[in-house]
Amino acid sequence: MSERPIGVGVIGCGEIAQLMHLPYLHELPEFRIAALCDISPTLVETLGDHYGVARRTTDHRELLADPKVDAVVICTYDHGPIVADTIAAGKHFIVEKPLAFTPEEARPLVERAREAGLVAMVGYMKLFDPGYEYGRARIAAIGKPASIRVHDFAGRFDRYGALYSQIRPADVPADRVAAGRAAVEARIDAMLGPDHAGYRDLYFTILMLGSHDLAVLRAAFGAPEGVAYARAIGPNHVMAVLDYPGGVPALLEIAFGAQYEWWDEGIEVRGRDETVRIAFQNPYWRNASAIVHIQEAAGDGPSERIVPGVPDTSFRREWKHFAAAIRSDEPVRSTLEGGLDDLELALAIVRALPPKGRA
Ligand SMILES: NC(=O)c1ccc[n+]([C@@H]2O[C@H](COP(=O)([O-])OP(=O)(O)OC[C@H]3O[C@@H](n4cnc5c(N)ncnc54)[C@H](O)[C@@H]3O)[C@@H](O)[C@H]2O)c1
CATH class of the missing domain: 3.30.360.10 (Dihydrodipicolinate Reductase; domain 2)
Incomplete structure (x- = not known):
């Protein structure tokens, strides 16, 4: 029997989410798009209709509280605070680069993600x-x-x-x-x-x-x-x-x-x-x-x-690696430590x- 797809919540549905992450999440059998979040209601509604995603929100905390969301990709402008909330919610994640804006913000995130045992990656698709x-x-x-x-x-x-x-x-x-x-x-x-x-x-x-x-x-x-x-x-x-x-x-x-x-x-x-x-x-x-x-x-x-x-x-391969890291414990190749x-x-x-x- 095939494994259940990993439910992914997309936080920030702008350019890079639309051009790369959403199409590959939609296409790859390892994943299903479980929820969409953006501060633009138009974006979540239009993309929700396009990809057939019922769970739509303008508040990332609501998305993180959804039990159907196993993992998230963070594609907003300011990542640090959303990464912190994601770790607190116990979800695996890919955070688009950069991990945060300063090393000081990033240091506790690296530590907390490690302690929580999460699969956590910085989106260095290259x-x-x-x-x-x-x-x-x-x-x-x-x-x-x-x-x-x-x-x-x-x-x-x-x-x-x-x-x-x-x-x-x-x-x-x-x-x-x-x-x-x-x-x-x-x-x-x-x-x-x-x-x-x-x-x-x-x-x-x-x-x-x-x-x-x-x-x-x-x-x-x-x-x-x-x-x-x-x-x-x-x-x-x-x-x-x-x-x-x-x-x-x-x-x-x-x-x-x-x-x-x-x-x-x-x-x-x-x-x-x-x-x-x-x-x-x-x-x-x-x-x-x-x-x-x-x-x-x-x-x-x-x-x-x-x-x-x-x-x-590279984005498609990044997602396949993320699935393998979650499902088969493949060691993460784009770590938060590296992002720091x-x-x-x-x-x-x-x-x-x-x-x-x-x-
Ligand atoms: N890997 C790459 O090659 C690559 C390429 C482009 C962008 N990026 C990264 O991706 C991130 C997004 O870039 P972009 O070009 O898509 O920008 P963008 O401005 O097109 O998209 C960002 C989206 O996030 C939304 N947003 C902002 N704050 C939010 C919040 N608190 N909650 C929910 N949604 C929120 C905005 O409304 C917008 O739709 C940046 O960090 C950038 O560095 C990476």
Whole structure:
């Protein structure tokens, strides 16, 4: 007899929920969409009709109290307080990146989720990209690298618009959104302190765009020993040198706002006799996985190979992994501990910049 599908409650039904999480939850036999929550009544009603979900609410606490909800995905703007409520309700969860906005908020969440024995994941779907998995194995085979480079200029986000239908409701309470954003900014300003408060936007860029890259780097090499150097090249553009054990440096560059027609994000690792480059694809394109470029020796000469992406979507694989972690105790590969490491590194990068108060 097949197992009962895992009932998932979706908290925050905006862009990423509509483009990726809801379609895969609907499609995969391991899951059923048990409940929907958004502060926009239009969204929960329209998506509830579309996906045939009866349980609809604008209050995430109501969703968490529903016994048919075994697990949730958190796709709101401010995650920390909802993660705390989710752990208290004893539900497994995927929280979209970043885990929280500050390490201080994240630390107790990591501890409480562990104590509660929950399957808890940060939504770093790139860790499940088949091209990344292949490239990472090749990187591991290099041994001690000579050089590591991570680059993320992103590209045009709007190009997916023609591919999917998305509901953009007019009834999201603007005052609530504005108050929520102001509260988050105040928390970040308090953490950065007057000497670094001028880098709030840059810190956001690292969390919202670059945290994927910190995760990709961490999954390949672990957490760095420190930040040797950081430079703000623009308000949303940072370059940093991270130190890894054995004196291996990693050059990290993250910038938001490029309008390239291509996606410009990847990791390059050079060894003594092999180079591996993993080029990520636009994350909003389904069934487009990372392309891996390998340079190596072939006999007495050089050889170059391009390993094309396979047709699969990292979000779909992330959900399959989540099901396996719940049902078969498969160890979680995108842990809250890792999400906390990334917040700490983001903060360390900003703290390595010269002081800059708010203008
Ligand atoms: N993994 C990825 O590649 C990826 C891509 C895009 C976004 N994200 C992450 O997903 C999250 C959402 O991003 P988005 O682009 O979908 O944003 P969005 O603004 O389109 O959607 C957020 C939704 O949450 C709702 N919401 C806000 N507060 C709420 C609350 N308290 N209770 C219930 N609903 C609430 C909003 O009304 C909105 O519909 C962000 O944290 C972002 O970092 C991840």
